[in-house]
Amino acid sequence: MQGLRRPPMWVLVAGVAIALAAPWVAYPVFLMKLLCWALLAASLNLLVGYVGLLSFGHAMFFGSAAYVTAHAVKVWAVDPALGLLLGSAAAAFLGLVGGLLAIRRMGTAFSMITLAIAQLVYFIALRAPFTGGEDGIQDVPRGRLLGLVPLGDNLALYYVVLAVVAAGFWIIYRTVQSPFGHVLAAIRDSEPRAISLGYRVNRYKLVAYVLSSALAGMAGALKALVFQIATLTDVSWTTSGEALLMVIVGGVQTLAGPLIGALVVVTMQNYFASFAEVVLMLQGLVFIVVVLVFRRGVVGEWKAWRQRRGARQQAAQVQA
Numbered sequence: 001m002q003g004l005r006r007p008p009m010w011v012l013v014a015g016v017a018i019a020l021a022a023p024w025v026a027y028p029v030f031l032m033k034l035l036c037w038a039l040l041a042a043s044l045n046l047l048v049g050y051v052g053l054l055s056f057g058h059a060m061f062f063g064s065a066a067y068v069t070a071h072a073v074k075v076w077a078v079d080p081a082l083g084l085l086l087g088s089a090a091a092a093f094l095g096l097v098g099g100l101l102a103i104r105r106m107g108t109a110f111s112m113i114t115l116a117i118a119q120l121v122y123f124i125a126l127r128a129p130f131t132g133g134e135d136g137i138q139d140v141p142r143g144r145l146l147g148l149v150p151l152g153d154n155l156a157l158y159y160v161v162l163a164v165v166a167a168g169f170w171i172i173y174r175t176v177q178s179p180f181g182h183v184l185a186a187i188r189d190s191e192p193r194a195i196s197l198g199y200r201v202n203r204y205k206l207v208a209y210v211l212s213s214a215l216a217g218m219a220g221a222l223k224a225l226v227f228q229i230a231t232l233t234d235v236s237w238t239t240s241g242e243a244l245l246m247v248i249v250g251g252v253q254t255l256a257g258p259l260i261g262a263l264v265v266v267t268m269q270n271y272f273a274s275f276a277e278v279v280l281m282l283q284g285l286v287f288i289v290v291v292l293v294f295r296r297g298v299v300g301e302w303k304a305w306r307q308r309r310g311a312r313q314q315a316a317q318v319q320a
Contacts, residue, residue: 019162019166020159020162023154023155023158023159028154028155028157028158029154029226029227030266030270031158032154032157032158032161032222032226033223033226033227033266033270034262034263034266035161035162035165035222036161036165036219036220036222036223036226037219037242037243037246037262037265037266038165038246038258038259038262038263039164039165039168039169039215039216039218039219039222039258040058040062040216040219040220040243040246041243041246041247041250041258041259041261041262042168042169042172042215042255042258042259043058043061043168043172043212043213043215043216043219044058044212044216044243044244044247044258045172045247045252045253045254045257045258046172046175046176046208046211046212046215047208047209047212048244048247048252049247049252049253049254050176050181050184050185050188050208050253051184051187051188051205051208051209052187052188052189052191053103053110053205053208053209054107054110054111054244055110055111055114055212055240056111056112056114056115056118056237056240056241056244057098057114057115057116057117057118057119057121057237057240058114058118058212058216058239058240058243058244059118059234059235059236059237059238059239059240059243060094060098060117060118060121060122060235061091061094061095061212061213061214061216061217061220062091062216062217062219062220062223062234062235062239062243063121063122063125063220063230063232063233063234063235063236063239064087064090064091064094064121064125064217064220064235065087065088065090065091065216065217065218065219065220065221065224066087066220066221066223066224066230066234067087067125067130067131067137067224067230067234067235068083068086068087068090068091068221069083069084069086069087069140069220069221069224069225069230070083070137070140070224070229070230071130071131071137071230072086072087073140073141073142073143073224073225074137074139074140074141075130079143079144079145079146079147080142080143080144080145080151080225081145081146083221083225084164084218084221084222084225086221087217087218087220087221087224088214088215088217088218088221089214089217090217091213091214091216091217091218091220091221092210092211092213092214092217094121094213094217095209095210095212095213095214095217096206096210096213098113098114098117098209098213099205099206099209099210099213100206101113101117102114102117102209103202103205103206103209104202106191115237115240118235118237118240119237121235122232122235122236122237125232125235126232131230134232135231136229136230136231136232137224137229137230138228138229139228139229140224140225140228140229140230141228142157142225142228145160151225157225157226161222161226164218164222165219165222168215168218168219169255171211171215172215172255173255175208175211180204180207183199183204184204184205184208186199187199187201187204187205220234242265242283245261245265245283245286245287246258246261246262246264246265247261247297248261248287248290248291248297249261249264249265249286249287249290249297249298250262250264250297250298250299251296251297251298251299251300251301251303252296252297252300253300254297254299254300254303256299257297257298257299257300260297260298260299261297261298264286264298265283265286268282268283268286
């Protein structure tokens with residue numbers, strides 16, 4: 001099993017310091033967009049990297065949670081915290097229903113089922129009366145979190161988003177490192193062998209699918225508060241494709257990979273926003289380069305280089 005190694009303490013301290021200081025250097029809304037996409041990519045990485053299930057429909061969880069949160073906060077006037085929980089719960093329920101249909105299949109069949117369900121959700125979002133159709137749900141009020149934290153302040157909202165996303169990454173880390181995560185890796189490596197050992201494979205896959213859905217939903221719910229809007233783009237297949245691209249660029253089966261992949265893709269989108277065709281071509285070029293040169297992704301290749309260097313150093317010490 002290729003698990004997630006706990007990073008050195010100095011890396012954790014440096015990461016926390018950078019995250020806390022970042023909004024004083026960069027635009028907070030850009031950073032919050034990056035964090036939301038990183039959580040979406042991380043939720044997909046949990047499914048792809050540690051269960052071996054390639055989903056082409058993760059946008060349905062991201063977008064459905066965005067719609068539910070936006071509607072709950074704007075129309076029902078609930079607390080933003082409750083709105084986030086409702087959005088994530090809606091995504092988890094959708095993951096449960098869709099997972100019961102999809103996890104019984106493997107490989108391409110599973111991917112196509114998730115894509116088909118996602119397209120169904122897209123057309124429901126297009127036609128449902130409460131979603132606003134092509135206009136989406138706009139002017140979503142941020143309100144005050146638990147009646148205390150004014151989310152209208154971008155700086156305050158950034159730290160809330162940072163805390164939620166950090167909690168999401170911690171949940172993924174603990175899941176992968178747990179006995180449950182070891183079983184998921186065994187299923188990924190050889191499902192028939194896991195079945196022969198007595199594991200109820202479909203139950204494990206369903207739990208992982210629902211967890212991944214809930215985390216993707218939390219990312220979408222946060223996005224609805226950050227940008228104060230939920231649109232059809234959130235449930236579009238292109239959103240699923242971009243999340244998958246982030247996972248591949250950053251590195252599958254790595255904790256930091258989705259974050260690095262999100263940084264690359266979101267930065268390109270931000271700085272080339274006025275040249276839509278250029279962004280698409282750059283994304284395609286990056287994907288080609290990663291597949292041909294960095295097959296493990298940026299973080300994966302860096303880890304492999306460190307392992308090779310460590311092996312050479314040990315060999316040199318033995319010879320000496």
